[in-house]
Amino acid sequence: NLVWVGDYHALTKSQLYAAELLTRIARQKDRVALAVEPIFARNQEVLDLWMAEKISEEEFLARVRYQDEWGCDWTGYKALFETARELRVPVYGVDCHPRNDMRSIGRRDLSIARQIARLMQKDPNQTLMIVFGESHLASNHLPGRVRDILDRKKIASRHVVVLQNIDPLYWALQETGHGEAQAVLVREAVYCVFNA
Numbered sequence: 001n002l003v004w005v006g007d008y009h010a011l012t013k014s015q016l017y018a019a020e021l022l023t024r025i026a027r028q029k030d031r032v033a034l035a036v037e038p039i040f041a042r043n044q045e046v047l048d049l050w051m052a053e054k055i056s057e058e059e060f061l062a063r064v065r066y067q068d069e070w071g072c073d074w075t076g077y078k079a080l081f082e083t084a085r086e087l088r089v090p091v092y093g094v095d096c097h098p099r100n101d102m103r104s105i106g107r108r109d110l111s112i113a114r115q116i117a118r119l120m121q122k123d124p125n126q127t128l129m130i131v132f133g134e135s136h137l138a139s140n141h142l143p144g145r146v147r148d149i150l151d152r153k154k155i156a157s158r159h160v161v162v163l164q165n166i167d168p169l170y171w172a173l174q175e176t177g178h179g180e181a182q183a184v185l186v187r188e189a190v191y192c193v194f195n196a
Helices: 012-028 041-051 057-063 076-087 104-123 143-153 167-173
Strands: 002-007 030-040 091-095 127-133 157-165 183-187 190-193
Touching: 002 012, 002 143, 012 030, 012 127, 012 157, 030 041, 030 076, 030 104, 041 057, 041 076, 041 091, 076 091, 076 190, 091 104, 104 143, 104 183, 143 157, 167 183
Parallel strands: 002 127, 002 157, 030 091, 030 127, 157 190
Antiparallel strands: 183 190
């Protein structure tokens, strides 16, 4: 019920893959939600307005300070959000500050983990797809913290992590004659897909 998708923010293909995966999940599951990094939780109301098409894209981007906070190409994220809108999948911003202080990544991850756990507590039977930078998806970062919180609250969770385009894995496949592989199992419940 928790699908972690590693995002490479500067690669539009990364978000396009997430949109494709969201579509596949929504076809198989009744209740699906999407949580994303590039929108702060405090901007949820603005995100809801844009998803409901009550404000323009320009107003949305200005109000969430997309260029100032992220600055990467909007094309891929726009496609992901539009896919969610077409599928009627609710989208939640889950990020928080401090974003640019690596010394505070643990505190930031804990705040984000609490936000994700609240979403799961609100609807434990949903499938929540979380699109987040791969550096946060190490087992002792976000997935582990969310698992710990949900375990304490006695909310059942099964996690799968989907990473994208890990160079050493790609080259290992090339060397062993498996260069056409589109995905590999890295370890239990952790996969890597190749799409770029």
